[in-house]
Amino acid sequence: MSSGGPNWFKYASPMAFYPLAGRLIPWFAVPAVVLTAIGLYMTFFVAPVDYRQGDAYRIMFIHVPAAWMSMWLYICMAVYAALGLVVRTRLSSMMAQAIAPTGAMFTFIALWTGAFWGKPMWGAWWVWDARLTSELILLFLYIGVMALRAAIDDTRRADRASGLLALVGVVNVPIIYYSVQWWNTLHQGASISMTAAPTMSRIMLWTLLVMTFAFWAHAFVTSLMRVRGIILERERHAEWVAEMVDETK
Amino acid sequence: MVRRDLTLVMRNRADVATILFFFVIVVSLFPLGVGPEMNILRTIAPGVVWVAALLASMLSLGRMFAADHADGTLEQLLVAPAPLALLVLGKVIAHWLASGVPLVLMAPLLGLQFGLPADGLAVLMVSLLLGTPVLSLVGAIGAALTLGVRGGGVLVSLLVLPLYIPVLIFGAGAVDATVSGLGGQAHLSILAAMLVLAGCFTPWATAAALRISLD
Numbered sequence: 001m002s003s004g005g006p007n008w009f010k011y012a013s014p015m016a017f018y019p020l021a022g023r024l025i026p027w028f029a030v031p032a033v034v035l036t037a038i039g040l041y042m043t044f045f046v047a048p049v050d051y052r053q054g055d056a057y058r059i060m061f062i063h064v065p066a067a068w069m070s071m072w073l074y075i076c077m078a079v080y081a082a083l084g085l086v087v088r089t090r091l092s093s094m095m096a097q098a099i100a101p102t103g104a105m106f107t108f109i110a111l112w113t114g115a116f117w118g119k120p121m122w123g124a125w126w127v128w129d130a131r132l133t134s135e136l137i138l139l140f141l142y143i144g145v146m147a148l149r150a151a152i153d154d155t156r157r158a159d160r161a162s163g164l165l166a167l168v169g170v171v172n173v174p175i176i177y178y179s180v181q182w183w184n185t186l187h188q189g190a191s192i193s194m195t196a197a198p199t200m201s202r203i204m205l206w207t208l209l210v211m212t213f214a215f216w217a218h219a220f221v222t223s224l225m226r227v228r229g230i231i232l233e234r235e236r237h238a239e240w241v242a243e244m245v246d247e248t249k
Numbered sequence: 250m251v252r253r254d255l256t257l258v259m260r261n262r263a264d265v266a267t268i269l270f271f272f273v274i275v276v277s278l279f280p281l282g283v284g285p286e287m288n289i290l291r292t293i294a295p296g297v298v299w300v301a302a303l304l305a306s307m308l309s310l311g312r313m314f315a316a317d318h319a320d321g322t323l324e325q326l327l328v329a330p331a332p333l334a335l336l337v338l339g340k341v342i343a344h345w346l347a348s349g350v351p352l353v354l355m356a357p358l359l360g361l362q363f364g365l366p367a368d369g370l371a372v373l374m375v376s377l378l379l380g381t382p383v384l385s386l387v388g389a390i391g392a393a394l395t396l397g398v399r400g401g402g403v404l405v406s407l408l409v410l411p412l413y414i415p416v417l418i419f420g421a422g423a424v425d426a427t428v429s430g431l432g433g434q435a436h437l438s439i440l441a442a443m444l445v446l447a448g449c450f451t452p453w454a455t456a457a458a459l460r461i462s463l464d
Contacts (some may be wrong), residue, residue: 085457133414140411147407151398160461161394165408168390168454175415 012089014231015240021224028220035214042207050110053209059113064213067110069219070138071173073103077145078170081163089226093159096166097149102219104142108247111135130179134172141169155234254343257316268309270342275301276359287364295373295424296417302377303413308394309326309348310405313340314459318396324463333459334452341389341452349381365428371438371439372427379440380420386447386457387412393458416443445454 043061062244077099084093114132115125126132145162152158235241258265279297280290317323326336356377357370365373391409395401423436 133418137411137414140407144408144411147404148394148398151395151404157461157464160464161458164390164454164458164461165394168412243261 012091013236014091014094015041015238017091018228018231021228025221025224027219028224032214032217032221035217039207039211041213041231042203042210046199047204047207055116059117061207061211063110063113063117064208066106066113067135068212069104069215070107070110070135071176072216073099073106073219074138074142074166074173075170077103078166081166084159085163085167090234091231093163094227094230095223097159098223098230099219100142100146100149102222104139104146105143106215106219107135107139108175111139131176132175134179137172138169138176141166141172145169195216251343251346254340255346258343258347264309264312265347265351268305268348269355271308272301272305272355273359275304277362280362290363291365291428293337294360295369295421295428298356298359298364298373299362299377299380299417299421299424303384303410303417305352306348306381306410307388307406307413309344310388310409311402312391313344313392314396317431318463321335323459327459327463337389337393337455337459338448338452339384341455344389345382345385349377349385352381352424353377365424369424369428372433373424375437376420376423376433376440379437379444380416383416383440383443383447384413386444386451387416389455390451390458393455393462396459396462410447416440419443 011020039061043058047058047061049055077096080092080099081097083089084096111132114135118127119125145166148165149158149162152161232241260392276297279293282287283293314323322380327333329336353374356373360370360373388405388409391405391412392409396404398404419439423440424432425433426436427433
């Protein structure tokens with residue numbers, strides 16, 4: 001194991017990860033604030049007015065990154081849950097637990113801003129289209145995972161039960177992603193892809209990317225802060241926690 | 250396994266009847282709430298029957314493992330030489346025969362009350378026949394996860410209903426498409442695909458969930 005190079009497995013232990021998370025938080029918090037400020041400035045003052053949608057399209061700069069994050073965080077949560085189930089590292093389950101509320105929040109933001117955009121564009125707050133419905137199911141899945149965990153007192157069982165549910169729910173993510181291609185829906189298709197030139201102006205694309213990284217950094221900060229709380233709560237009987245509390249006194 | 254569970258169910262025939270009457274009552278509430286206009290009823294009929302089937306199937310989920318959990322049979326099954334996923338599949342089939350099949354048989358009668366045409370009724374039956382086993386298969390995961398959890402009954406609906414939604418969409422969609430003359434073939438094919446996938450994968454997930462619950 002220790003044949004040269006840093007031992008990455010060291011950070012799988014909550015005791016080693018706790019200070020690491022504490023050191024990492026500022027490294028993500030600063031970009032989160034700065035990028036959000038830049039992104040919002042670009043959203044409102046730099047990005048040009050869309051010739052068809054007018055000013056209302058600007059909510060896309062929040063809606064699209066939030067929707068991306070909602071799916072991405074679900075996958076992250078499921079991967080951590082799978083690690084927790086298979087490798088049985090305690091930290092993985094804690095991370096899965098820490099990510100869930102942030103993911104649920106981004107899902108909610110994506111739905112909410114989508115409603116604000118839909119009202120002027122489609123003339124309705126909500127339509128029962130495939131992408132909207134599957135995103136709503138994603139919100140239900142997040143809530144289900146958190147509710148199942150909250151209902152079980154034994155933490156080990158709670159970890160594994162909610163982890164299994166998270167894994168079952170992964171089926172939904174590709175459905176959301178491809179829903180605009182599989183079904184002929186009201187929600188427009190993707191404007192950005194890895195293989196073709198984006199169908200939007202360069203400045204809009206940059207604004208979108210800046211906002212995405214801002215949201216991503218925010219997700220890191222909140223998850224790490226939450227996981228620190230979870231570690232302390234679960235390891236409260238451990239010696240190192242007691243020592244640390246004594247030091248800060 | 251199937252025979253044993255069915256025998257147990259037949260000893261408690263009232264349970265099956267309760268689920269069936271629940272289904273009938275929920276469906277009958279809609280004409281009273283919406284008003285007896287035949288045109289409206291005909292359009293909402295597939296959705297109403299399907300939603301009622303979803304709820305009825307969900308209500309009976311608690312019973313799938315609860316009794317065996319209470320008397321310790323489940324722990325015996327866990328250490329049995331046969332693969333657990335196979336035993337789970339047997340229990341799910343028994344559950345479907347006891348709770349799904351009666352709904353399938355009752356559905357055309359309710360469809361008639363809503364003025365569905367004959368081809369619509371046939372597709373409604375076929376879609377339920379393909380869809381209700383998926384409900385039992387997916388529901389088994391939720392039932393296994395919430396075994397012995399406080400507030401399990403409400404929790405299972407929160408876990409299972411989101412996963413039921415695709416079945417609902419395609420099941421009701423098949424009937425809608427048939428009634429409007431488009432043909433429900435595509436919807437039925439997707440339902441059948443869901444059944445095959447669920448049949449292959451959910452027993453493993455349920456077995457894993459049972460192991461977690463009884464750890």
